[in-house]
Amino acid sequence: MYILKHHYVLVDNKGILSIKNELEGDVICAFKSEELQFERLEKILYTGFSENDFSANHAKEYHYVLTIKKKFPKLFDFCQTVDEKNVKISIRKNFSTFRSAFISNKHFNKVERFIERYAATSExxxxxxxxxxxxxxxxxxxxxxxxxxxxxxxxxxxxxxxxxxxxxxxxxxxxxxxxxxxxxxxxxxxxxxxxxxxxxxxxxxxxxxxxxxxxxxxxxxxxxxxxxxxxxxxxxxxxxxxxxxxxxxxxxxxxxxxxxxxxxxxxxxxxxxxxxxxxxxxxxxxxxxxxxxxxx
The missing domain is CATH 3.40.50.720 (NAD(P)-binding Rossmann-like Domain)
Known part of the structure; x- marks a missing residue:
């Protein structure tokens, strides 16, 4: 199961979708939304997917996500367990709540240290x-x-x-x-x-x-x-x-x-x-x- 790393976010800017690196402040990739549903694409990126996923209702969004993953594999973490995926989903939800209140990007580093510890010890x-x-x-x-x-x-x-x-x-x-x-x-x-x-x-x-x-x-x-x-x-x-x-x-x-x-x-x-x-x-x-x- 793959999931977008915490410091990458999906942004919709007047019909142009992009993935932004909030740690560095740069845009990794961008594409026209065309008939893509932003909410569906965001859900797949933020809650995880596998390379074998397919849904008739989200076929186009899955195609784009798999294409992004193939071209930019370093944007994603691989989750060994459902519990690991849920930890990362929960952290991202909190990041979204407090995004406008952070002084700098140091919070990403602190959370990453926890994720590394959790991956090694499950603690x-x-x-x-x-x-x-x-x-x-x-x-x-x-x-x-x-x-x-x-x-x-x-x-x-x-x-x-x-x-x-x-x-x-x-x-x-x-x-x-x-x-x-x-x-x-x-x-x-x-x-x-x-x-x-x-x-x-x-x-x-x-x-x-x-x-x-x-x-x-x-x-x-x-x-x-x-x-x-x-x-x-x-x-x-x-x-x-x-x-x-x-x-x-x-x-x-x-x-x-x-x-x-x-x-x-x-x-x-x-x-x-x-x-x-x-x-x-x-x-x-x-x-x-x-x-x-x-x-x-």
Whole structure:
């Protein structure tokens, strides 16, 4: 199965179709669209094809794709498995979402390093969701569908003795946030989430290796029903955060995309109005310096 590499995109410019190298900024090839359907051609290039593919409805588009592949074979990656193909499809979708926000082309290199690692080891990013057995199960199932992550879910009881773990991001229900009160040595990145009777909350993201854990107001433990649609809305934000944080692209973004690095993002369930609340984070280095100065 072949798939177009991430830094190549299909462009339609007034009836002239071209494949552009976004890494170098040049056009690799161009041709008249004639009777070609742009959406069909894009789907074949972006979601993968084999040299034996044929569809009566997409015959002309397949012909063009196979011709391009024959003339410019270096434009394409070969995927050994469906899972590998899905990883690349998922990454491209995220690239499309954030394309206008990137400062430079460095994000391609960072993602390519992950792809090379994945091709060699089949290792994805490891993500842990800590929540009660009756909370965030739909969110967990949605996270399982993110192709470039392996996600586990643990209850408070199972996670209570966690000291060090291999997870690159830990998503923790605010109800269980106090589990990390004595884990300042832990180097995991934490993302706090919460759904209460009135609001859906995301953030802050805490880079635990660099910052002290802030004191957060504990969530209410009152019983209420969480709707699947509410968890789906929460997932919309969490998935964007996963992409930026796991691939370490936060320094490649030139504008505020609502990443809750030093704030908590709140969505009112009734009105769907959003608000942002600052959360003060103190660097560990500053804390250590202050402590040292007081000892003299």
């Amino acid at each position: 994805k990013f490891k993500v842990l969701l800590i929540a009660g057995e009756d909370r965030f199960n739909h969110l967990y199932h949605l996270l399982e569908q993110v192709a470039y992550v392996d996600v586990d879910k643990l209850s408070r009881q199972d996670a209570n003795n966690l000291v060090e773990h291999p997870y690159e991001l830990v998503i923790v229900d605010l109800v269980d946030y106090d589990l990390f009160s004595d884990a300042e040595h832990d180097k995991s990145r934490l993302l706090i989430i919460n759904i209460d009777q009135n609001n859906i909350e995301v953030g802050p993201i805490i880079f635990n290796e660099q910052f002290l854990l802030p004191k957060l107001e504990l969530a209410s433990t009152d019983n209420f029903s969480v709707q699947m649609s509410e968890e789906a809305l929460l997932f919309f934000f969490v998935q964007r955060i996963l992409f930026i944080v796991l691939f370490e692209l936060y320094n490649e973004i030139m504008e505020d995309i609502g990443l809750p690095l030093r704030n908590k993002f709140t969505i009112n369930k009734l009105t769907l109005e959003g608000s942002s609340t600052p959360v003060v984070l103190y660097p560990k280095l500053v804390r250590d310096t202050v402590v040292a100065s007081k000892s003299y």
